[in-house]
Amino acid sequence: MLEYFKKRKYKKQEILQRVREDKAKRKERKQEIAALPETDRKAEIESDKLLRKDQKKQRKEELKSLSRKERKVAKKEAKMYKKLRNRPRRFTGWAVFATLLLIIGITVGPTVTSILANVTGKHITIDTTSEEADEAREAADVVSEEIANEGLVLLKNENNSLPLADNKTNVFGSTAFTFKYGGGGSGASDQTRAVSLFDALTNAGVEYNKELYDYYAGLPELEEGTGQSDTGVIQVIKGMLSSDEAEGEPDVTDAAIAQAKQYSENALIIVQSEAVEASDVSLNELKLSDEMRELVEKVAENFSNVTIVVNAGNTLELGFVEEYPSIQSVIWVGTPGPFGTNSLAKALSGELNPSGRITDTYVYDVESSPASENFGDYQYENLDKAYLNYEEGIYIGYRYYETFYQGNEEGYNQTVQFPFGSGLSYTTFDWNIVNQELNSDSIEMQVEVTNTGEVAGKDVVQVYYSAPYTPGGIEKSAINLATFEKTKSLEPGESEVLTIQYDTRDMASYDMENENYILENGTYEIKLGKNVHAIDSTLNFELPEDIVYQSDADTGTEYQNRFTKSENELTVLSRNDLEGTYPSDQDDSKVASDKVIERVQEHNYDDDVEMPTTDADNGLILEDLKGLDYDDPLWDEFLDQMTVDQMIEYVSEAAYHTIEIDELGIPNTVLMDGPAGFSFFFKQFEAGAYPTEIVMASTWNKDLAYEMGEAIGQEAKACGIHGWYAPALNVHRSPQGGRNFEYMSEDPVLNGMIGSGMAKGAQDQGVTVFMKHFIMNEQETNARSGLLVWSNEQAMREIHLRPFEMTVKKGDVTGAMSSFSFIDGKWANPELLNGMLRDEWGFEGVVSSDAVFGFMEAPQAITSGNDLMLDILTAPNQKQLLEEAYKEHPEAITVGLRNSMHNALYATLKTHIFN
Incomplete structure (x- = not known):
């Protein structure tokens, strides 16, 4: 046995050496191609693709000529080669975590105390043993099994x-x-x-x-x-x-x-x-x-x-x-x-009887999506950061397959095995549109669903739209999910009329050139589908003239391009030239521009603001502000009472909890993971447990999503938990995403509808819901080292921001968790956290960081819209950074701290503590 392992280890080392040599050759080849003129570069890339295709074919022929035993050995070696070549970087970030823990534990006394408190959960005081907690878990178990029942897909x-x-x-x-x-x-x-x-x-x-x-x-x-x-x-x-x-x-x-x-x-x-x-x-x-x-x-x-x-x-x-x-x-x-x-x-x-529908497109080759071309480990040569190019633009999941293969049914069937939204039943259903009202304000219809089979079952009516597209104009997918409704359980012969409605402006596209949303004139096809590809019936809505939306419907904030300050432009996949613009990491520029480096490394403090009052004696406690609007003048009087030290302590020491300030009536709060039921990263405790979010989404049941959030909120009240780090709203950009189980789907609208239901259910029970990870946190490789994520404004708004916007507006959330990602060159990007989230969408509440790593610093955070530091390792260091920044920028830091306290305490007042 020992000899076997020695041989295997030797073989692995041999193959690893081949991998390294081949990578070096590929790197050299990339450099050769990069040095060529633009006209020659594309031809060489295409030539290399054909060569690789021929080599693959040749290897297959060679395998056929081998004996069965030789073939098995060759296949195993090829498999090992591929695994070693494609192996994700597993220690990035979390290895830093462990290393930091070791170093700090040896050298910094006060930090050790802070770490131990966070890791042991010393600050978390919850009661999971009460009768109320038992009852809440029993209720959770019922909802959990109901979700599993409806999420199962045949x-x-x-x-x-x-x-x-x-x-x-x-x-x-x-x-x-x-x-x-x-x-x-x-x-x-x-x-x-x-x-x-x-x-x-x-x-x-x-x-x-x-x-x-x-x-x-x-x-x-x-x-x-x-x-x-x-x-x-x-x-x-x-x-x-x-x-x-x-x-x-x-x-x-x-x-x-x-x-x-x-x-x-x-x-x-x-x-x-x-x-x-x-x-x-x-x-x-x-x-x-x-x-x-x-x-x-x-x-x-x-x-x-x-x-x-x-x-x-x-x-x-x-x-x-x-x-x-x-x-x-x-x-x-x-x-x-x-x-x-x-x-x-x-x-x-x-x-x-199964009634679930899948939330992703199942294809024969998971590498066939454009997003897979830019997934993995990409490092800048002149900047100590990794990057990731979202060159697929809006064409994620079915948006790509339905657009690329439009009119090519044979090609589609050879590529897609189970379309997005697929799911069978043990019975059959007929649909009949009994009423319709389509106008420039809303799309509404009543659909009668009848069980025509022999057993009881539930059905899902999926509504899609296809917008008029002009080649070379604004990018548009051939089809998009608009909304959906699920029936109750229908007995054989029983019918139910579903009312389906959505705002017409939901079909608008973002125009980056004119910085607005637009419904272009033409025919909008409203499609009722069994899945995205199996369309049951189509209604045509004619729009005679363009409708331009210059500002947000809820806040009136004027639209603008918010993520172009780095001037880092990509070649993004275009429907007008799908083959010519198809993503490739072969011709990436690994050199960060001077503008990008400047954005990453510098932070601007606004020293022109007026220094706020601190340490006043106004005789107010937090409860005096209960029920007041966010901008009520009494908030200023209350916040004037806080000292700079109190505020620094509060925002720094915020991992899974916030601290008590007794003299101001500010209670401590307990903030817990996670999207599938409460959990603490470092310690087990008994809690309600649910299917992961992908299963919740596969129910296609908005009411059930609310029930899950409601059950979580009731358990929170029973146990003394006040904040929930969930739901997770990021999209499935690639099948390889390590947290895809934790996210819902490849579609932003499905994420937004299920996520807002979960959020609303918990918020209605007095729990601060921290929707996460805001935004573009779809890859684990390099994420915890500070990953620069690049996309364009349209894709960001229509895909990656959309579920968060829906959850703010439909779920009434008072919390958000920012991501590890650098958006437009900035972690804690103020255009994202203040400009988009608060100004454009009207969010009122608190933003917490995700677990803090070296690139995440409190002075940047509190002056950019990120209020709390979820710092497990280095909270004392964050305090020190804030104290040093205060000495240099007293006005900017004090205003930032005050805003963070306002946001955090406004959310706390909405919790069940004050009910």
Whole structure:
């Protein structure tokens, strides 16, 4: 055995050396191409692409000529090469975290005390043992299972193979023993009450082959993971330290197959991916491992009714299900929380009729999206920062596939396996538009949905629009989600009339040249779809003249381009020339301009502001301001009472809590993760646990999203929690995103509608909702080192900002969490946090940083619109930075501190503390 590992290690080192050599050659080639004139550069890039294509074809032919044994060895070596080449940087950021912890722990006494307080949760005083807390968790469990029930998606069901006719099945694979209930990191939740798959099958009356179970359970390398729940930080460390090589799938013997065939012709296999905060997912992890493919092939060849269960928060390649006729059904469960196994088992038995819809486009090749061309590790040569180019513009997910393949159905079908919004049912539905009112103010219709099948079920009516497009004009996707509604459970023959409405201006596009939104004249096609590609009916809305929107409908703030100060322009994908503008990281300029360097390194303090009053004796306490508007004059009198030291302490010491200032009636508050139920990054405690956000979104049920937020808010009140670091509203830019399980979908409108429902439910219970991560936090690689993210204003507004805007306006949030990203060259960009969030959208409340790293400094934060520092490691250092900045810029710092206190305390007054 030792000899085997020595050989494998040697082989790995040999291949790693090849990877390094090939990378060096590619770098040299890039430099050669970069030195060419513009006209020659494109031709050389295209030539290299063709060469790589020919080489790939040649390698395939060479493989065919090898013996089976040689082919297997060659495939393993090729797999190892690819994994080493594509391996994400796993230690960036979190390794800095650990290193800083070690260094500070040795050298700085006061900081050690601060760190220990944050890590041990000493400052967090919650009661999870009360009768009210027990009742809240029981209510949470009910909502959790309801979400799992409605979030389950039936993607394939040939010959009505599900529900199972004989309620017996064989469960193959080690994955059944390591079911993924959630993701890892701050988005993890308490899984101590999780139901194992086998218990769930029994509960639903589905018999499983116990001899096959015993075969797997007896394997020494297998350990069932039900109910095991590490803390978030442990999950992150495990994710960083783990290899991106998939665990080997144990072989199943011919005898076990023979016994299973006698038991039942039904078989079930679970396919999974690992995902955790701080690590992105490698391309290989989105595909079947060789061992898992061998298992699928063996089972598919021996059983006539095979079900594949997709237990993953990332979009996997599922093309293999079409290679085997016996794979009759595919069920997507995502990462469905502690009771998701119950939902799966009930769907198999027929007790549950699936009604979920997928929230991403499933394609045969996950690298086929333009965003995948710019995902990973990109470093500037002349600036100590990483960068990421969003060259896909607005064409993320279905917006790309539906636009690029418009009019090319054959090409579309060869590329897209399951379109965005796909999902089947055990029954059938008919739709009938019984009324419509389409005008320049609103699009409204009543749709009668009738269950025409034989069992009860729910349906989702998805409404899309296609706007008139002028080649060379403003970029527009061929189709966009406008809104959706879900029916109640309809019995056979029963009907329900859904009222569907949205504002006509929601179809407007952002015009970067004129700095406004515009509805261009022409025909707007309003489409009712079973999914984005299967359109049931279309209504035409004619707009005779352009409608230009110069200002925000709610605040009246005039629109303007807010993210162009760095003058860092990209070549962004254009519908007018999809092939010519298709993204590539081959011709990136890795040299930051002088303007970009200046933006990153400098911070401007406004020293012309008037010095506010401090330490006044006005006899006010915080409760005296309850119910007052944000701009009520009494706020000035209250804030005049605070000292600079008090304010510095308050904004610096804000990791998972805020401090008490007793003499002013300011209470301490407890602020907790996470999007799938309350959790603390460093310490476990019992709490309600929900499916991850991708499953919540796959319900397509806005009312259920509100119920989840409401249940979380009720638990918060029962336990003494006042702020919730959620919901997470970033989009699935790429299937590789390490936190895709924690985010909802590839579509901003779906994110905004589900996210605002969750937010509103919790806010209505008196909880400060910190929507996050504001904005463009869709990659973990380099994120915690301060990642410069580049896009254009239209894509930012229509895609990345849209769900946050909807949540501010529909969810009435009083909190936000800024991201790690440098937007337009700035972390804590004032145009984002003040200009966009507060001025344009009308947000009133508090902005917290995400966990603080070296590039995140309090003086920059509080003078740019970021109010609280979620600083686990170096809160004393943040205080020192503020004290030093105050000596140099007393007016600017005092005004910044005062604004931060105003924002934070306004949000605190809205919490259940003051109810």
